[in-house]
Amino acid sequence: MDITEYIKLVFTDYTLRTITLGTAILGAVTGMLGSFAVLRKQSLLGDAISHAALPGIAIAFLITGAKDSNVLLLGALVSGLIGTFWIKGIISKTHLKSDTALGLILSLFFGFGMLLLTFIQKQPNANQAGLDKYLFGQAATLVESDVWLMAIVTGACLFVLLLFWKEFKILLFDADYTKTLGFNTKFIDVLITTFIVLAIVLGLQTVGVVLMSAMLLAPAAAARQWTNSLSVMVFLAAIFGAFSGVFGTAISASQNNLSTGPVIVLVAGIFVLVSFIFSPNRGLLFKQLRFIKNRRDLELQKTLSFMFHIAETHENISHPHTIKILNNFQGFTKGTLQKLVEKNYVKLDGTMWSLTDEGFKTASNLYNQQTSNNE
Amino acid sequence: MSNAQIEIQLIASLVAIACAIPGTFLVLRKMAMISDAISHSILPGIVIGFFITQDLNSPLLILLAALTGIITVVLVEYIQKTGLVKEDTAIGLVFPILFSIGVIMIAKNANDVHLDVDAVLLGELAFAPFDRLIIAGLDVGPKSLWIIGSILIITIGLLLAFFKELKVSTFDAGLSAALGFSPAVIHYGLMTVSSVTTVGAFDAVGAILVVALMIAPAATAYLLTNELKRMLIYAICFGVFSAIAGYWLAHVLDASIAGSITTMLGLLFLVVYLFAPRKGIIAVMYREKQQRTEVSLLTFLLHLKNHSEERERHVNHLNEHINWQKVRSKTVLDLALKNNMIQFDKNIVSLTEKGEQFTSQAIDYIITNQDNKIEHMKDDFFLFRG
Numbered sequence: 014m015d016i017t018e019y020i021k022l023v024f025t026d027y028t029l030r031t032i033t034l035g036t037a038i039l040g041a042v043t044g045m046l047g048s049f050a051v052l053r054k055q056s057l058l059g060d061a062i063s064h065a066a067l068p069g070i071a072i073a074f075l076i077t078g079a080k081d082s083n084v085l086l087l088g089a090l091v092s093g094l095i096g097t098f099w100i101k102g103i104i105s106k107t108h109l110k111s112d113t114a115l116g117l118i119l120s121l122f123f124g125f126g127m128l129l130l131t132f133i134q135k136q137p138n139a140n141q142a143g144l145d146k147y148l149f150g151q152a153a154t155l156v157e158s159d160v161w162l163m164a165i166v167t168g169a170c171l172f173v174l175l176l177f178w179k180e181f182k183i184l185l186f187d188a189d190y191t192k193t194l195g196f197n198t199k200f201i202d203v204l205i206t207t208f209i210v211l212a213i214v215l216g217l218q219t220v221g222v223v224l225m226s227a228m229l230l231a232p233a234a235a236a237r238q239w240t241n242s243l244s245v246m247v248f249l250a251a252i253f254g255a256f257s258g259v260f261g262t263a264i265s266a267s268q269n270n271l272s273t274g275p276v277i278v279l280v281a282g283i284f285v286l287v288s289f290i291f292s293p294n295r296g297l298l299f300k301q302l303r304f305i306k307n308r309r310d311l312e313l314q315k316t317l318s319f320m321f322h323i324a325e326t327h328e329n330i331s332h333p334h335t336i337k338i339l340n341n342f343q344g345f346t347k348g349t350l351q352k353l354v355e356k357n358y359v360k361l362d363g364t365m366w367s368l369t370d371e372g373f374k375t376a377s378n379l380y381n382q383q384t385s386n387n388e
Numbered sequence: 389m390s391n392a393q394i395e396i397q398l399i400a401s402l403v404a405i406a407c408a409i410p411g412t413f414l415v416l417r418k419m420a421m422i423s424d425a426i427s428h429s430i431l432p433g434i435v436i437g438f439f440i441t442q443d444l445n446s447p448l449l450i451l452l453a454a455l456t457g458i459i460t461v462v463l464v465e466y467i468q469k470t471g472l473v474k475e476d477t478a479i480g481l482v483f484p485i486l487f488s489i490g491v492i493m494i495a496k497n498a499n500d501v502h503l504d505v506d507a508v509l510l511g512e513l514a515f516a517p518f519d520r521l522i523i524a525g526l527d528v529g530p531k532s533l534w535i536i537g538s539i540l541i542i543t544i545g546l547l548l549a550f551f552k553e554l555k556v557s558t559f560d561a562g563l564s565a566a567l568g569f570s571p572a573v574i575h576y577g578l579m580t581v582s583s584v585t586t587v588g589a590f591d592a593v594g595a596i597l598v599v600a601l602m603i604a605p606a607a608t609a610y611l612l613t614n615e616l617k618r619m620l621i622y623a624i625c626f627g628v629f630s631a632i633a634g635y636w637l638a639h640v641l642d643a644s645i646a647g648s649i650t651t652m653l654g655l656l657f658l659v660v661y662l663f664a665p666r667k668g669i670i671a672v673m674y675r676e677k678q679q680r681t682e683v684s685l686l687t688f689l690l691h692l693k694n695h696s697e698e699r700e701r702h703v704n705h706l707n708e709h710i711n712w713q714k715v716r717s718k719t720v721l722d723l724a725l726k727n728n729m730i731q732f733d734k735n736i737v738s739l740t741e742k743g744e745q746f747t748s749q750a751i752d753y754i755i756t757n758q759d760n761k762i763e764h765m766k767d768d769f770f771l772f773r774g
Contacts, residue, residue: 054474054476056476056477056479057480060480064596106673107672108610109611110418112476113415113420113610115420115421116602116603117420117600120424120597120600120603124597124649124651124654125651127597128644128648128650128651129643129647130644130647135643227480227484230480237473270495270496274488275489275495279489279492282484282485
């Protein structure tokens, strides 16, 4: 299937359109809220919440006996919230650390959920098939009403985000200061946590319990590399998330036997990888380049200052010296000499060199004054 | 009990012990989530190993999968070292991506692979006794029993051999480096043991529930004791208890054994979390409440000590001045009266001799922060303990 054909299909085919739209919205909302999770150092909370949601789905099904996805998601929301607040309780009331609390709630809730799911499977009720799609997610089961639900939640989330933007931001970076300003930090905290739980629960149907945490983290971690501003980061994370959704759906739709969830996660992972390497300020590639450049500059300066110390002993600073005397100085190469000539610090004349006035001035100021760094 | 039932319980107990040992150290080293990451990211290793060996129980597969586990740890540490993201984000990024690769590898080869993700994640203990190890035509028991048994023996051997090193490097990495045991070697050793245990246990209890068996018994034990040896023993006991109780729960409910074991672990943790004598939630809340009352008491006594005028010590004035709720004032007053620290004289409150003494000692302590002066007060008051 070529690309134009696929794009045409996205607009005409009901299933494909729904799934593409659904995963795009999901990616956007998780990316947006994920930024907060990442910055609050609660990255693994997403993983714990998504696992903790499982028993809620099972219990909701046991109570209602119906497979209405909204009811099941409500159950997931409640159980996710219970898990989250229990984690917070364990961290604040006992000496167990956050990682233990997360791992504990994650595995215990998930295990309990599995118990309930297997229990349900043994029940004489033909309706139960398909509950396990929440384990790994099945984007193909998305219908228009699910997408509407996602859109509404995203809208609500966006609204609250804009309304409490200042509060969220200040809580994120300085919780104690927020408290002294008189904001109700507990309320803000609960609000943002609730929305994170909500976003996770929405994603369960599409990417499943196990991979949900990556949906939350990957776009945000990628966005973090490009900017230091919260608003830009949230915006970028939403875009990255949405594109992971769209590309992931496209790739999995064009191949046989590819479930959407893992592909979306991999696409998001590629976004992260690219950001880690190529982002201009924090990226590994440019960091390495800057490192090499700094080292070269340092060598250049070392040679220059060595020359300066030789020239200093003569009355006439432009007194020529032979290049040979530089040879046993470490850091000297033909290249650095050439560079110094290019910068007009040094004049070459056959096998002799001499400092120019400019070179002498720069060298004498090298270590006691910051010369302009923009070379 | 049939033979198969005994074997299942034996396997479950051995898995529980094998998990509890590295789990205790993971919890103490604040690396509990690493076990979750490992349990997910071994999937591609298992799949590749399965393609090569076509046998879920072959030692090669276990080694390959354990290698993936170690790669996960190395990757997480590398990403963390770049400083681009925090450690928890690094963990959260690495394992879902490796897991996705595993899922996709399974999906692409679904037709010719007898392996599905559910089996890897959830395991099925009930089938374990049917996969027998046959040596020279002799049936020597279920394969997984042998696998987990050998892992357990190696783990216990390592634990006994390196207990001292593990202990020192867990609680004081700097000291351990100074004494000449490299914390890095111990760290990777522990990671290797955790990976191997996770892989060895996955087809019995499933990858995710290994996490429960690693963290939950250790966390429960940690609420009960502060001593490493005791914590290990408690964790092992909790693990084995949950394994056996979980089996019978599953038997009654006709549900997943692994799920029931986790549920038992959860219940056990909940009980200890609520009722542990010193660190349980009820004990903590009681202590906090008591401390709050005692702070109030101290404030109250200080107020009395500072004001010799009768007007300041009149009950009505105190009501207004300190502005406590009724219940609170009553508890504080009761406590003070019970300890003979105040006396009433026509609605005028004044300190008794004992109260005077107590207050000045308390002030002394607050100012100098010297413990020895208040030794005798510790028995009566939470505030001055710890």
